[in-house]
Every structure is written in structure tokens, then in C-alpha cells.
Amino acid sequence: MSDHVTEIVVFTLLFLLVSGMGFVAARWRAPQNMEHLDEWGLGGRSFGGWITWFLVGGDLYTAYTFVAVPALIFGAGAAGFFAVPYTIVIYPLFFLILIRLWSVSHRHGFVTPADFVRTRFGSPTLALLVAITGIVATMPYIALQLVGIEAVLKTMGVTGESVIARHAPIIIAFAILAAYTYQSGLRAPALIAFVKDTLIYIVILVAVIYLPYKLGGWGSIFDAAQAKFDASPAPGDGITLNANNQVQYITLALGSALALFLYPHSITGVLASKNRNVIKRNMSALPAYSFLLGLLALLGYAAIASGVKPITDPATGKVDSNTVVPLLFDMQFPAWFAGVAFAAIGIGALVPAAIMSIAAANLFTRNIYKEYLRKDASPAQEARVSKITSLVVKVGAVACIVFLDPQFSIDLQLIGGIIILQTAPAVALGLFTRWLHRGGLIAGWAVGMGLSMWMLWQIPNAATGRAHFGGSAFPLSDFGFDTKRTIYVGFVTVILNLLVAVIVTLILRAAKTPDGVDGTTRDDYFADEGDPRIDRDVAATVDHTSST
Amino acid sequence: MAEPETPKAVPAARSDRSPWNWLLVIPIVLPVLTPLFNHDSPRLWGFPAFYWLQFLFILVGVATTSLIYQMTKKR
Numbered sequence: 001m002s003d004h005v006t007e008i009v010v011f012t013l014l015f016l017l018v019s020g021m022g023f024v025a026a027r028w029r030a031p032q033n034m035e036h037l038d039e040w041g042l043g044g045r046s047f048g049g050w051i052t053w054f055l056v057g058g059d060l061y062t063a064y065t066f067v068a069v070p071a072l073i074f075g076a077g078a079a080g081f082f083a084v085p086y087t088i089v090i091y092p093l094f095f096l097i098l099i100r101l102w103s104v105s106h107r108h109g110f111v112t113p114a115d116f117v118r119t120r121f122g123s124p125t126l127a128l129l130v131a132i133t134g135i136v137a138t139m140p141y142i143a144l145q146l147v148g149i150e151a152v153l154k155t156m157g158v159t160g161e162s163v164i165a166r167h168a169p170i171i172i173a174f175a176i177l178a179a180y181t182y183q184s185g186l187r188a189p190a191l192i193a194f195v196k197d198t199l200i201y202i203v204i205l206v207a208v209i210y211l212p213y214k215l216g217g218w219g220s221i222f223d224a225a226q227a228k229f230d231a232s233p234a235p236g237d238g239i240t241l242n243a244n245n246q247v248q249y250i251t252l253a254l255g256s257a258l259a260l261f262l263y264p265h266s267i268t269g270v271l272a273s274k275n276r277n278v279i280k281r282n283m284s285a286l287p288a289y290s291f292l293l294g295l296l297a298l299l300g301y302a303a304i305a306s307g308v309k310p311i312t313d314p315a316t317g318k319v320d321s322n323t324v325v326p327l328l329f330d331m332q333f334p335a336w337f338a339g340v341a342f343a344a345i346g347i348g349a350l351v352p353a354a355i356m357s358i359a360a361a362n363l364f365t366r367n368i369y370k371e372y373l374r375k376d377a378s379p380a381q382e383a384r385v386s387k388i389t390s391l392v393v394k395v396g397a398v399a400c401i402v403f404l405d406p407q408f409s410i411d412l413q414l415i416g417g418i419i420i421l422q423t424a425p426a427v428a429l430g431l432f433t434r435w436l437h438r439g440g441l442i443a444g445w446a447v448g449m450g451l452s453m454w455m456l457w458q459i460p461n462a463a464t465g466r467a468h469f470g471g472s473a474f475p476l477s478d479f480g481f482d483t484k485r486t487i488y489v490g491f492v493t494v495i496l497n498l499l500v501a502v503i504v505t506l507i508l509r510a511a512k513t514p515d516g517v518d519g520t521t522r523d524d525y526f527a528d529e530g531d532p533r534i535d536r537d538v539a540a541t542v543d544h545t546s547s548t
Numbered sequence: 549m550a551e552p553e554t555p556k557a558v559p560a561a562r563s564d565r566s567p568w569n570w571l572l573v574i575p576i577v578l579p580v581l582t583p584l585f586n587h588d589s590p591r592l593w594g595f596p597a598f599y600w601l602q603f604l605f606i607l608v609g610v611a612t613t614s615l616i617y618q619m620t621k622k623r
Contacts, residue, residue: 085579219594
């Protein structure tokens with residue numbers, strides 16, 4: 001531990017600096033009255049281009065991505081680079097969707113995707129399903145942020161023998177995070193995101209210039225990786241794709257892209273922006289992060305070239321491949337710079353963790369508490385329930401890491417991405433058409449979920465020797481095709497989900513089953529900053545709109 | 549659809565429709581056509597084609613969304 005003192009000191013100082021910022025954030029762009037969910041949970045719906053860029057970027061590109069994607073490249077090669085097409089495709093895919101979601105949410109005061117579904121389809125049941133899916137998918141995602149911090153702590157040698165000693169730093173970090181999120185709401189991650197991204201940009205720029213210089217240029221880095229994969233017996237690795245994993249690469253990129261903006265925390269970041277133009281502009285500015293992600297991913301190859309051996313956990317005997325990038329920095333850079341890099345990853349975990357816990361708390365408050373437990377809750381009561389729920393969510397995430405195998409969180413997150421995809425027909429398609437019947441959407445959701453679980457159950461993991469939930473690549477031979485190709489589970493199940501939704505809709509329409517009432521009007525989907533809000537000046541506006 | 553009696557006359561039929569939006573198809577389709585770029589050569593600064601082409605696609609994405617934003621911006 002003694003040889004990492006400089007790193008630990010730099011890490012701790014930067015960590016304390018951002019924690020201070022987190023508490024001060026409550027006073028940043030301060031509203032008259034913080035006791036409203038719009039203020040605590042959405043930063044007053046007032047963020048401009050720059051803040052939104054940092055907030056949404058800090059939200060989508062998480063600590064886990066920064067350690068796990070390079071780890072995947074380190075282990076499997078080109079297949080891990082799916083993260084780049086995935087983050088290219090997202091923005092054009094959601095360009096037209098998100099502005100509509102923003103507009104209708106602005107008009108009606110929606111805070112969560114389930115709020116929208118509730119009003120659009122007039123179905124509290126469907127909204128509840130969307131809300132629960134969102135909460136279940138978000139929880140392990142928060143836990144994964146802790147996995148990111150833990151990889152850094154392990155590399156610095158901050159580990160202990162007992163369960164408590166091993167996890168004490170994370171528990172402390174999360175206690176601080178919980179305290180300032182409670183106080184400042186979405187303003188805290190928005191402010192901290194500036195520091196996080198500045199650090200990450202500095203670190204990565206230095207790394208991609210300095211590392212090739214030390215390791216003999218990018219050409220020899222790629223050659224070293226190719227040599228490693230040539231020597232390994234695994235069928236899917238290499239610095240380019242092979243015949244067996246191309247379909248997987250494409251469907252995983254597309255499926256993950258579709259899932260990303262359905263996550264409640266991504267939507268929180270989008271709804272916090274002040275107008276439609278901010279969102280549109282960000283759809284073209286956010287890919288700057290994809291560049292960063294791609295470069296970071298390639299550090300997995302740099303780690304191969306410099307001979308990194310991932311840390312083996314002495315307690316369990318398992319190799320933790322997530323330690324690859326932290327180890328690379330530890331080996332190749334002076335201690336103070338490695339400390340900065342570790343802080344960047346650590347702080348990079350706090351921003352998304354804060355936003356995710358806020359999003360999950362908002363879902364509980366709006367779509368469970370207010371819908372089922374206390375229909376007449378005032379905005380101040382909503383804000384209070386959300387603040388407390390955000391604490392509970394974080395305690396739950398820490399418990400996942402401390403008491404369960406972190407591998408379990410990784411499995412859960414894999415499932416999370418696939419189940420959140422099942423909300424696509426209701427949330428994303430619902431923004432464009434109301435043709436699908438609420439009963440059809442519920443049926444599609446149920447079938448999609450069922451098939452997802454069955455498919456994931458079938459997938460073993462050769463590397464860890466587990467028989468189920470070993471990955472998201474489903475062998476097409478299990479469907480009876482004579483091939484070695486695999487396909488992304490979420491891609492298959494969301495298509496089936498939609499198919500079922502369409503068929504059941506046709507049946508229900510033929511049977512003249514009553515459909516819910518659409519609480520939105522066409523013009524709601526084009527509202528912009530300055531347009532009247534229906535929930536604010538209730539009576540007058542509702543009279544107008546109900547006649548259309 | 550029109551609401552002539554609405555006092556604060558928001559223009560009746562607002563829309564996001566624009567032929568420019570079709571350009572969005574390019575950055576969605578290009579990155580998933582793996583046979584197009586799944587090659588080692590030609591290399592650029594040591595990067596195999598598979599990698600530098602995908603970095604290039606990021607720029608294609610930025611260029612198309614920026615163009616569409618400029619062309620459809622509310623004035």
C-alpha cells in the first residue's frame with residue numbers, strides 16, 4: 001500500500017473537492033423554492049446547451065463504460081469495439097424522438113417516461129410496468145458504478161481482508177454522494193460533471209499521445225494485440241470481426257443504442273434542458289464523447305502491448321479484468337498523474353450514480369407513490385418522498401456490492417439493458433402513434449420479458465464457467481439454424497414484443513375492447529420553451545385541449 | 549386540428565417534418581454495415597481500417613446532425 005501513497009492522496013483530494021461542490025450546488029442557479037420535484041429532480045428544467053452537454057454526457061458515459069469497454073477489448077478484441085457504433089447510432093436515432101418527448105413533458109409537467117405513458121394511453125397499469133422496469137433496470141446500473149470505483153481502489157491497493165474493510169472506502173464515498181444528492185438534487189451531478197469531464201479529457205488526451213510514444217506507435221500496439229489473439233484458442237477474438245460475431249456486433253450496437261435513451265436517467269437529463277434547440281444541438285455535440293470512448297477503448301490494446309496482467313482477487317481467486325485500465329496507468333505514468341486518472345474514473349462514477357438514483361426515485365414518487373399511495377400529494381410532498389427514496393436506492397446499490405458478488409451486478413445490468421428495451425413500443429413509438437392498444441402493449445411487454453429471461457437463461461459463460469446469464473450473445477443454432485453465429489438477445493425480444501403488440505391490438509380492436517383516453521393533443525408534441533404548461537394553469541388550457 | 553379560438557395563437561399546425569431529416573438514415577445505417585469496414589488494411593497512423601473508419605463515422609454523424617439542426621432550427 002505504501003507505494004501508492006501519492007496516488008491515494010491525489011485521488012482523495014480531488015474526491016473531496018467535488019464533494020464540496022456537490023453541497024454548494026444547491027445554491028447554484030438556485031430557485032425560489034427547492035421543495036418541488038421540478039427543482040430537485042430536474043434542476044428547474046432550465047439547463048442550457050453547455051450544462052446539458054456535460055450532464056447528459058456525464059450520464060451516458062459512465063465509470064463502468066470507462067473500465068469495462070477497454071477490459072472487453074483487452075479480452076476479446078474487435079467485438080468490444082461495438083461501443084463505438086453504438087454511441088454513433090444513438091444520436092441520429094433519437095434526434096426526432098427526444099424533442100417530442102421533451103415537448104409533451106414540458107406541456108404536461110411529466111418527470112418520468114412512465115408519466116408520459118400514463119397520460120398517453122390512459123393506463124395506470126402500463127405506466128406501472130414501465131416504472132417498475134425502469135427501477136429494476138437502473139438499480140444494478142448504479143451498483144456497476146461502484147464496480148468502477150472498486151477497480152481503481154484495488155489498483156491503489158486499498159483493499160482489506162474483512163468484508164467491511166474491503167468496502168469501507170466505497171461506503172464512505174457513497175454516504176457523501178447520498179448526502180449531497182439529497183440536498184442539491186440534479187444540480188449536484190450537473191455541476192460535478194464539469195470537473196469529471198475536464199479530468200477525463202485531459203487524462204485521455206495525454207494517454208493517447210504518450211502511450212503510443214512509449215510503446216512504439218499504434219501500429220505495434222495493434223500488432224501486439226493481434227499476436228495475443230492469434231495465440232489464444234478463443235473463436236471470437238481478433239483485431240477485426242470474424243464471420244461468427246458480425247451479426248452480434250451489429251445487433252448489439254443497435255439494441256444498446258435503442259435501450260440507452262429509454263433508461264430513466266437519460267430521460268431525466270434530457271427533460272432538464274430548457275428548450276428543444278438545446279436537445280437538438282446536443283445530439284450533434286454529444287458524439288465528442290464517442291471519440292473519447294473509442295480512444296479509451298483502445299487502451300485495452302495498449303494494456304496488452306505493455307504486458308498488463310489483471311489483478312486476481314486474493315479472497316476469491318477470480319481475475320478482475322476491470323482493473324486493466326487502472327493498472328495500465330499505474331504502470332506507465334508517474335504516480336501523481338495516475339492519481340488524477342483514478343480520480344477521473346472515481347468521480348466519473350458519482351455523476352451517473354447521482355442521476356440514476358434521482359431518476360429511480362422520481363419513478364417511485366410519481367408512478368407508485370402518487371398513483372397508488374397518495375393521490376393528492378402536493379409538489380412539496382413529492383419532492384420529499386423523492387429525496388428519501390434516492391437515499392434508499394443508494395443504500396440498496398451499496399448492499400448489492402457488499403453482500404453480493406459484483407459479478408451478479410454485471411449480470412443484472414446485462415438483463416437491465418434487455419428489459420428496458422421492452423418499454424420501447426410504449427415510450428418511443430408512443431410518441432409518434434397511438435395506434436397500439438394499451439392491452440397490446442402490455443401483452444407485448446410480458447412476452448418480450450418472458451422470452452428475454454428464457455434466452456438469457458440458456459447462455460453459458462465459458463470464461464467463468466457459469467451455466468446461465470453468461471452474456472447477451474444468443475447462439476442462432478438454438479433456434480434451429482445451422483450456424484455458429486450469435487445475435488443480441490434484446491434485438492430479438494423487442495421485435496417479438498412489437499409483433500405481439502400489433503397482433504393483440506388487432507384482436508382487441510376487432511373485439512371493440514375499450515381503449516384508454518389520450519390525455520395529449522397533437523400540438524403538445526411540438527411545444528417549446530414559453531408555451532403554456534397544462535399542469536400550471538390547469539382549468540383554462542384543459543378546456544381548450546379536450547375539445548380537439 | 550386548428551384551434552382558432554385559442555387566444556395566444558400558437559401557429560396552428562406545427563410540425564417537425566422536413567426532408568432534411570432523411571439524412572439521419574446515413575449515420576444510423578453506415579456504422580452497422582460491418583462488411584464495409586471489417587478489414588485490417590489500409591492502416592492509417594498504425595490504426596487498422598476497422599478502427600479509423602469507425603472514428604470517421606463519428607464525424608459523419610456529427611456532420612449530418614449538425615446540418616439538420618441548422619436547416620430545421622426555429623428562427
